[in-house]
Amino acid sequence: MFTMIRNLTLAHKIWITISLAIIGTIFFSYILSNYFYEKYYVENVRKTLQEEGSQLATNYNGGEITDQLIDQINWYNQMSEPEVLLITNPRELSACLPFDIDYESYIDEEDRERLLRGEHISKIGYEQKMGHQILGVIIPLLDGNRLEGIVYLYTPLANITDMINDITNLWIPVAILFVILSILLGRKIITTLIKPLKQLEQAAQHMSMGNYTERVEITTNDEIGKLAQAFNDMACAIAKEDERKKEFLANVSHELRTPISYVKGYSEAIVDGVVKKQEDIQRYLKLIHREAARMQRLVHDLLDLSKLESSVYNLTKVPLVFSQLIEESLAIYEPILLESEISLNMMLDPEIIIYADEDRIEQIIHNLIDNAIHYTEKGGNISVQLKKAKNNQCELIISDTGIGMDEKHLNQLGERFYRINKARTRKDGGTGLGLAIVKQIVVAHNGNISFYSKVGEGTQVHIAFQVLTN
Known part of the structure; x- marks a missing residue:
């Protein structure tokens, strides 16, 4: 039954x-x-x-x-x-x-x-x-x-x-007419109600076969119309995510292709005896080591980003004196800054305490300072400022006098593998995952991040966190 x-x-x-x-x-x-x-x-x-x-x-x-x-x-x-x-x-x-x-x-x-x-x-x-x-x-x-x-x-x-x-003679004809009208009108009404559901069924079947361009026509504003709108929104989201997945796989393949080809070529040259001089062999081994390290960093960043984007990742939050953490994180850059002839200015409020994961906040600082040093020429300046802001928040501002960028790129900063220079040369930048990792860490701490830049004038990164109160 x-x-x-x-x-x-x-x-x-x-x-x-x-x-x-x-x-x-x-x-x-x-x-x-x-x-x-x-x-x-x-x-x-x-x-x-x-x-x-x-x-x-x-x-x-x-x-x-x-x-x-x-x-x-x-x-x-x-x-x-x-x-x-x-x-x-x-x-x-x-x-x-x-x-x-x-x-x-x-x-x-x-x-x-x-x-x-x-x-x-x-x-x-x-x-x-x-x-x-x-x-x-x-x-x-x-x-x-x-x-x-x-x-x-x-x-x-x-x-x-x-x-x-007494009313049977009148009631029977009226009842028969009512039944006929009910059948005709009811069929039309049911067909109208079922039509968008059938479209939803067909569209769902097409999506299950990988066709994410299917959309449902919205003819009403009732619950079925709202369901169709929700389905179309879901289809758009899935299509976008599918494009991101394809782009992600293409980016990973592109990033791995160059170091793998180097490792394969240099190692074959050594194995086949093409390179016989000891100094050439050592140079090739250094190149192999460099490219292997590059692949290792890429895989590490991908795993790191994957963990941060998943809801199961747990942060180890403790009260942190923010200025002290910044000073300790920047101490390792003194030799690099001297070598690059870049000056570093710090204006830090020592009273700001945040509740955060120490390792992850330090990772934010390292990634942003690495970018600032990379894009700032000799004789340039990097500024790190920590101050109190509105709504019981603090603001970390890292600015440089580097090459800057066009404003059209600012909204896409923080996307995986996004780089301003589409040539993807190692000279122009890394894998494009550093800012994506920074953005995910900030979001995981319920913070906000924004970028400001002009070509030839440098870049500013503003990060806001909630201040821990007594």
């Missing part, structure tokens, strides 16, 4: 749901009609008979039932719609009725006790000759503690089926 339902199409499920809803509505209407019939119609008739009987009973003042009272009730019987009988011997009620009904119409002992207490009694039964149910009400005529007689009022109840039959 469940397997069959699961294999149905959405259109079939909607039709089944609508059909069950219609059947349920009809059944509920039937139950509700009977309830109101019993609750309001029958109760209203019973109340009316009781009021009429009680009014007639007020003409009885005790003692024997007089001919005058009998004449009054007979006259009322002729004038009123319900039948009214005055019975002086309640035990002979069934013999006084002009027809037989399918219940014990005489007054039994229990009824007699109720009548003696002044209560009204009502009974319902079916009368064959009339073809209707009969509602009867018995009103006692009491003389003290003695039951002298009863006023019996009865009337046929209208059958609810009769009322339905």
Whole structure:
């Protein structure tokens, strides 16, 4: 059963749901009609008979039932719609009725006790000759503690089926027309609702086969339209990520191709005996060692970046005196700066404390200083400034007087393998992963990084971190 339902199409499920809803509505209407019939119609008739009987009973003042009272009730019987009988011997009620009904119409002992207490009694039964149910009400005529007689009022109840039959001739054609219109209109509505879902299904199948250009037409602003929009956004994101993956693989292949070719060529020259002089062999071995180190750095940076981009990487955060960490990190650059004839200026606020991973923050400083030294010519200047900023933050600014760059490149700094010089020569820069690693470390510390640069005037890197407060 469940397997069959699961294999149905959405259109079939909607039709089944609508059909069950219609059947349920009809059944509920039937139950509700009977309830109101019993609750309001029958109760209203019973109340009316009781009021009429009680009014007639007020003409009885005790003692024997007089001919005058009998004449009054007979006259009322002729004038009123319900039948009214005055019975002086309640035990002979069934013999006084002009027809037989399918219940014990005489007054039994229990009824007699109720009548003696002044209560009204009502009974319902079916009368064959009339073809209707009969509602009867018995009103006692009491003389003290003695039951002298009863006023019996009865009337046929209208059958609810009769009322339905009166409108059947009109209802059937209208119902048939309604069903036809429902089929035609319902089919159109369901087709309209299902169409974008079918498009989604087809587009998802195409995407599963590697076609990420598929898009779904958005025709509505409802939930299905929002689903289609979400699907298109997802498709764009996947397509972009696929392009990034392809670009990443191409970049890795490009970066590895040169050192691998060098290592292979130099090693073959040594193995094949092409290079025989000892000094040439040593030079070739140094080149092999340099290229192997280059591949090692590339693989290390890739692994580092992969860890930082994953959500499972855990930082070991501790309170750090930021200025002290900066000074210790820059100490190793003194010989390089002297050799490059580049001056270094530091303006550091010693009171700034941050909660961060010491090794990763030191990695940020090294990568940025390496870039600054690489792109700054002899006689240039590098400035490192640490100061307090707004919103309980601190700002680290590393600026140089290097060659700078065009502003169009600033938004792409920090992307994997992005380099300004597309020639990708080792002279112009490294693998393009250093700033990507810096950006990921800053993000992992809930910080912000921004770049400012002009061609020929140098570059500034601004990094903001939250300051640790007491």
